[in-house]
Amino acid sequence: xxxxxxxxxxxxxxxxxxxxxxxxxxxxxxxxxxxxxxxxxxxxxxxxxxxxxxxxxxxxxxxxxxxxxxxxxxxxxxxxxxxxxxxxxxxxxxxxxxxxxxxxxxxxxxxxxxxxxxxxxxxxxxxxxxxxxxxxxxxxxxxxxxxxxxxxxxxxxxxxx
Amino acid sequence: xxxxxxxxxxxxxxxxxxxxxxxxxxxxxxxxxxxxxxxxxxxxxxxxxxxxxxxxxxxxxxxxxxxxxxxxxxxxxxxxxxxxxxxxxxxxxxxxxxxxxxxxxxxxxxxxxxxxxxxxxxxxxxxxxxxxxxxxxxxxxxxxxxxxxxxxxxxxxxxxxxxxxxxxxxxxxxxxxxxxxxxxxxxxxxxxxxxxxxxxxxxxxxxxxxxxxxxxxxxxxxxxxxxxxxxxxxxxxxxxxxxxxxxxxxxxxx
Numbered sequence: 498x499x500x501x502x503x504x505x506x507x508x509x510x511x512x513x514x515x516x517x518x519x520x521x522x523x524x525x526x527x528x529x530x531x532x533x534x535x536x537x538x539x540x541x542x543x544x545x546x547x548x549x550x551x552x553x554x555x556x557x558x559x560x561x562x563x564x565x566x567x568x569x570x571x572x573x574x575x576x577x578x579x580x581x582x583x584x585x586x587x588x589x590x591x592x593x594x595x596x597x598x599x600x601x602x603x604x605x606x607x608x609x610x611x612x613x614x615x616x617x618x619x620x621x622x623x624x625x626x627x628x629x630x631x632x633x634x635x636x637x638x639x640x641x642x643x644x645x646x647x648x649x650x651x652x653x654x655x656x657x658x
Numbered sequence: 659x660x661x662x663x664x665x666x667x668x669x670x671x672x673x674x675x676x677x678x679x680x681x682x683x684x685x686x687x688x689x690x691x692x693x694x695x696x697x698x699x700x701x702x703x704x705x706x707x708x709x710x711x712x713x714x715x716x717x718x719x720x721x722x723x724x725x726x727x728x729x730x731x732x733x734x735x736x737x738x739x740x741x742x743x744x745x746x747x748x749x750x751x752x753x754x755x756x757x758x759x760x761x762x763x764x765x766x767x768x769x770x771x772x773x774x775x776x777x778x779x780x781x782x783x784x785x786x787x788x789x790x791x792x793x794x795x796x797x798x799x800x801x802x803x804x805x806x807x808x809x810x811x812x813x814x815x816x817x818x819x820x821x822x823x824x825x826x827x828x829x830x831x832x833x834x835x836x837x838x839x840x841x842x843x844x845x846x847x848x849x850x851x852x853x854x855x856x857x858x859x860x861x862x863x864x865x866x867x868x869x870x871x872x873x874x875x876x877x878x879x880x881x882x883x884x885x886x887x888x889x890x891x892x893x894x895x896x897x898x899x900x901x902x903x904x905x906x907x908x909x910x911x912x
Contacts, residue, residue, distance in 0.1 A: 547795060549710025581791035610797045633802050634700035638707065642696070658794050 501569055506532045506539055509563050516555050517637045518655075520598040523556055527586025530577055537570035544582045546658065547638040583608070584658045596621045600640070601654035613657035620645035621652055628652075659782075663848055666841025667782070668722040669744070670851060672734075673839055673886055675715035676745035679735060681766055682708030683900055687753050704763065704799060711792050718784055736904035740897040744839075744886040748831040750893055757810050757820040758827065764803035765832040765865070770796050772860045776852030785850065804868065811872025822874050830880025836861070837882065 510532070511524045523529050523543070531542040541560055545553045557574045564572045584603035587595070592602035601621045606613035617626050625647035632642040640653040659667070685705035692698035716731035725733075749766065753759045774796060777789035810817040836858040838846075845851040869876055904910075 547707070547710070548714055548792060549706045551706075578791060579787040581787070581794065610794055614801075632696040632700055633798050634703035636699070638703055642699075656798070 525591030678712035833882035
């Protein structure tokens with residue numbers, strides 16, 4: 498079997514989706530920090546979003562399975578915690594996918610979460626800026642709950658981190 | 659690292675992990691029982707975050723005592739005797755009513771926001787990195803808990819009096835947060851961990867401001883529990899419950 502190239506590995510990873518937000522891939526989320534291919538061995542460095550994210554092990558196993566299927570002889574997915582993940586690492590394409598999924602993308606920020614939380618969140622359904630936060634916590638660790646005062650649709654936002 | 663510093667740091671990390679674990683466990687007791695659905699979701703999130711933070715401290719602890727950071731945290735949580743836990747009585751106390759659980763959460767979150775801010779300047783890089791990472795999540799906790807305290811304090815007569823009762827009961831326990839552990843002064847001298855008296859100063863300022871904002875009466879100072887080796891009377895029951903499933907089949911793979 499032909500050896501994988503780093504580009505092929507990145508393409509395969511772009512098809513491994515977050516089980517909690519199935520429209521975005523691990524690459525869109527910016528959690529893949531490095532890929533190294535040595536012969537038929539592949540090493541992937543991954544940085545989890547929230548410390549308690551229960552999807553990490555699922556994504557890790559999925560990455561290993563996909564790369565083994567694609568011909569790698571051994572795959573090692575290492576969790577790297579430094580530097581910590583930031584929502585700034587979500588790609589522009591990933592942000593657009595979140596919006597189309599009904600999940601408002603996190604506000605762009607410079608590292609201060611308090612400031613980021615002052616940003617107005619637009620409704621991902623109708624685009625209105627007249628929205629209210631109803632809960633700083635949502636159905637997963639990385640989401641909070643809003644309601645749109647224009648179209649009355651409740652929606653979630655990916656938290657700035 | 660100097661062996662004495664290393665063992666003091668291992669003890670500090672174990673205590674920090676135990677605080678987060680037991681608080682997370684107590685918070686999880688609200689799952690399905692919080693006053694409104696949104697808050698049920700929020701408090702379950704808080705519980706999960708605290709337990710995940712415990713894991714981060716236990717992993718660092720494992721590295722310092724020569725254990726495997728992958729597997730040792732589970733051993734510490736599920737197979738350790740209740741007497742060997744080093745958590746504060748503040749986090750062990752039964753969950754009480756909503757005001758009690760929320761005020762406890764606020765006191766702990768306020769402490770963590772200040773302590774982790776100081777700890778992110780630690781001269782021991784793994785500690786500084788972990789503190790900076792966890793603090794980003796803690797921002798959400800503190801905002802949430804603080805908003806609830808104001809809501810309860812300035813809400814109805816009943817919510818106000820319940821919050822006052824929680825304050826009277828919790829205040830002395832909260833002061834245990836600022837008692838340094840064994841060998842901790844050497845860690846502070848080496849710039850590895852912050853001086854707790856500095857953390858306490860900031861904490862007091864912010865806690866007092868909130869007490870005033872909520873028009874509460876400040877309770878007498880009280881005497882904090884002196885040692886992390888002494889637990890509340892029902893602590894063994896809590897640990898038995900927490901460990902019951904894992905101990906049914908110690909070799910099970912999850």
